[in-house]
Amino acid sequence: MAAQQGGGADLARLRRFNEQAVLTAVRTAGDRRVAEIAADTGLARASVEDVVRGLTERGWLAEQAPVAVGRGRPARRYRFRGEAGRLLGIDIGAYNIRAAVADLDGTVLASVRTASTPRSSRTRRLAALDAAVRDCLAAADTNAGDVWLTGVGTTGWVDRSGRVVLANAIPDWSGVDLPGHLAATLPGPVLVENDSKLAALAEQRRGAGRGVSDMVLLQAGRRTGIGLVIDGRLHRGAGGVAGDLSLLPTLKWESAVEFLRQCPLPPTGALAGNRIDAVLAAAGTGDPTATRAVRRYVRAMAGAAAAAVAIVDPVALVLAGSLARRCDVLLPPLVEELALLCLRPPEVRASTLGADAVALGGVCLAQDRLESHLADTDRPLAAPSAS
Amino acid sequence: MAAQQGGGADLARLRRFNEQAVLTAVRTAGDRRVAEIAADTGLARASVEDVVRGLTERGWLAEQAPVAVGRGRPARRYRFRGEAGRLLGIDIGAYNIRAAVADLDGTVLASVRTASTPRSSRTRRLAALDAAVRDCLAAADTNAGDVWLTGVGTTGWVDRSGRVVLANAIPDWSGVDLPGHLAATLPGPVLVENDSKLAALAEQRRGAGRGVSDMVLLQAGRRTGIGLVIDGRLHRGAGGVAGDLSLLPTLKWESAVEFLRQCPLPPTGALAGNRIDAVLAAAGTGDPTATRAVRRYVRAMAGAAAAAVAIVDPVALVLAGSLARRCDVLLPPLVEELALLCLRPPEVRASTLGADAVALGGVCLAQDRLESHLADTDRPLAAPSAS
Known part of the structure; x- marks a missing residue:
């Protein structure tokens, strides 16, 4: 034998x-x-x-x-022994930077958020990133040297080396080398991935899609994005652009949110935080103009989501992103639209991780690397060396 | 240890x-x-x-x-010991029925083709299928009892049990139970799968996509279809409809071939076998009307293919199906269209298996089942029992 x-x-x-x-x-x-x-x-x-x-x-x-x-x-x-080391998850978006420190089994010890804007320069955004990392490590009482691995999610097309090839949402962001920048602060390896992909990974591991083998994540925020889990694994695609529908002219989905932005505000709506929130709130109370705008927004998103569903045929579609906090308003019309466009409509679920999904996805990415590190080494538990 | x-x-x-x-x-x-x-x-x-x-x-x-x-x-x-048993691959389309007998390592020993028509009744199509199986077994000097496993590809949506849930290309085909029908002739297990999916499997295993981890197959024939290989494995989807874009109204791709059918025939074209072949042949000689029709056909297909490419981000796209024999005419405009619609256009390749792809995919499916059979058994090499 x-x-x-x-x-x-x-x-x-x-x-x-x-x-x-x-x-x-x-x-x-x-x-x-x-x-x-x-x-x-x-x-x-x-x-x-x-x-x-x-x-x-x-x-x-x-x-x-x-x-x-x-x-x-x-x-x-x-x-x-989760306490033996720390993992760091980071989300760098156009409007927010988030960081979360977790132990090796993914339990979050501290998290921070700092606001940004699409107009911010690359230099200022990187400075804000450094500050968020510093604050988050301090809040978790952790030294940078104790961070074994960092997983970063950011908008745009990210290649295998972690370079942002193209980022339409942030004008000054294409070409940024985040592993290179963060190496000055963080001695461990830094992994970078597209933000919608990391949100999908997080929801599948610890959120609305837990245990689902094939899942489409629809990121509904100021921009729209898609992340895919296929056969239980994050699907990147050969060049890292799987799920990016931005060049498909018939699917106009990136501009979907304009239907909400351009909706005339009902008188009571001025009370809400911003125009989009106000329209969603008004639709929630049955305002007919707002309800029509929501329907048009959802229809535009559903066209693209249905393309992803038709290609992947997933078990579930998870609605995530900043607007997913109004899933009470968005989910019912989304389910209706998908029923019209999909031969086999998937179960539609609301994100359970909310705004933290991308940073948590960074932690999940770091955990995955840690597991593959174990498989390749006979050494005692210790931080992987920077690649 | x-x-x-x-x-x-x-x-x-x-x-x-x-x-x-x-x-x-x-x-x-x-x-x-x-x-x-x-x-x-x-x-x-x-x-x-x-x-x-x-x-x-x-x-x-x-x-x-x-x-x-x-x-x-x-x-x-x-x-x-490939000679220890036999595998059978079958392709049941609207216009043709094909069968191939192979040994256990996939070497084809005999194959047959018989013509059919979409208007044929289910009973007549099943009778033609039985005749094709009989003829193919005779040509390979094989008894039905020596066929360990059969893999069948057919048009439409096929569920995990092998039942055809829905088939638009053949009016009388929805609901047909091929494993049940073939059990009368073939004692071994019968596996059924959608034909574009099996073509994708075959091209990835032994054709134009050999060894490619992520691949989109575009089936260009009298109907259009998509098959996907993701991470080296055939992707079925949760319900078996992955790649079926038929309900997406913006992508009008199923009717793409009408651009060829409705093209006015050039005078010399009447010599070719049928109208579509004639138009492709005329375009091949530079006829401007035919070239325009081909361009519109390819553009319509490319819109849907680009959706699949954007979602999957494959290494390669393989153009297959009966019209792929004129890849000299179709590939150049397809490459151009995809370059406009894809952030990262894949390499575009012509099928190398041609009209045999689906039946060979049936053989590949049977081989896969044979391998998983080995993994589950300590028994000597013998035919798996019917499931």
Whole structure:
């Protein structure tokens, strides 16, 4: 039998395979007894004990204080040592910069938000980014050196190296090298991805799309965007532009929000925060002009969303972005429009992560890199080196 | 170490993992020496020898006649025993029914084609299908009982059970139960899939898209269709309708071919086989009216293809279907249109499998099922039982 006669390379491969299965089982469940890990992974009890011992020695797992249940000696419980390091998630948009510090299992310890504007220069936006990172690390009582990995979401087309190739939403943003800029502050690797893609990743991992294998995320904000999860994984596309419909003339969806901006405000609407919020609020109270504007906005978005749905045929579509806080107003007409345009309309769900989705997606991206790091190393738990 | 202390379940899992790696290496390469298999798979030589012995005993591999190279005893070579069984691929379209008998490694032994028409009744089409299967088995000197698995491609929306949910191209076809019908003739499992999807699978495995991870197939025939390969796998979608753009009103692509049908025929064109062929032939000789019609046809198709490209961001787009035999005429304008509509235009390639793509896709589907069958069984090589 291969495992008995084979050389060291085969056994090392099997051990990694088993280690990763055990670590995933413990991390997903919070904490776990050996018998539970064996049931989760299909591994034999003796194998689990052996793997758990190795992972504990190397600092990935820690033994929990035992909880006595009934008589007899309580079974040992193990947990993932999330506190061993920190991850940083960042969202750089046209209007907001957000940052979140999390531990290695994704629990958010602190988050900050700072306002920006599309007219801000690249230099000022990068300075605001640095300030947000500094403030967030301080709020989480974390040194930059403790941040193992950073995941950044930003508007536009991002290539595999993390460079922003093209960003229409921020005039001065195309070409920016965020890993290069952040290297001055953060010693760990910096991963950059398009913001709608990271929102999709976050919603699929810990939000409205949890566990959904095929998902379309429709980002409804001052701009519109699409993020895709296919077969349980974030779909980037060969060049990183999967889901970007901006050049398709028949689908005019980027300008969809103009239907809301140009809607005449009802008298009471002036009370709301801004024009778009006011129109959504008025539609929520049944104002006919506002309701018509919302319908036209949703129809324009649905045309593009339906193209994504027709291509991917997802289990669910998640409505996210800043306007998704008014899902009470937007979801019913969206469901109606999709029913007309899709052979098999997906379940339509509201984002549960709200404005934090992109920064949380950055944390998820960092977690994924951490897992692949484990699979490639025999070393004790330690921060991956900068790439 | 897990592999040494673990129980039988872990070892069985490792053995399957190794067996599948060895079998894939041998099958892909044609035939292979132990040292080559070890290099391909990363397994230790002792493991490979052990796995090869087991697979040979169970009938999956056979030892090749040794070829002496230089001095010394020639190294033993092993090959996949493709001749141990047969696979059948079928294509049921509105105008043609095709069948191909292949051995287990996909080598085609015989193929047949029979004409049909969209106006044919379901009963007559099924009778023509049965005749095609009979003729193809006879041509390959094969009994129906030797066909381990059958993969069928047909027009329309096909659900996971193999039922045709909806087929616009053939009026009498919606609801047809092909696995049920073919069970009377073929004892092995029958898998059914949409025809554009199977064409995409075939081109990615053995045609123009060989080895391409993300690929869009554009089926250009009397009807238009899209098939997707994402991350190296056929993408079906949650309900089996991925790539079906038929309900999107802005993309009018299903009627694209009308631009060719309604083009006034040049005087010399009457010589060609049918009106569409005549227009394509005239465009090939530079006729301005035909060239304009081709441009409008391609533009209509490109609008839908660009939506698929924008969503998937593939490495390559493969133009296939019956009209793809005139890729000399169609490819240049298609490349131009996609350059206008795509942020990152993919490489555009012509199908290399031509009219056989769908039936070959059926063979590929059957091969995939055969591989997953190996992964689930300890039994000797034998036909999977009907599901």
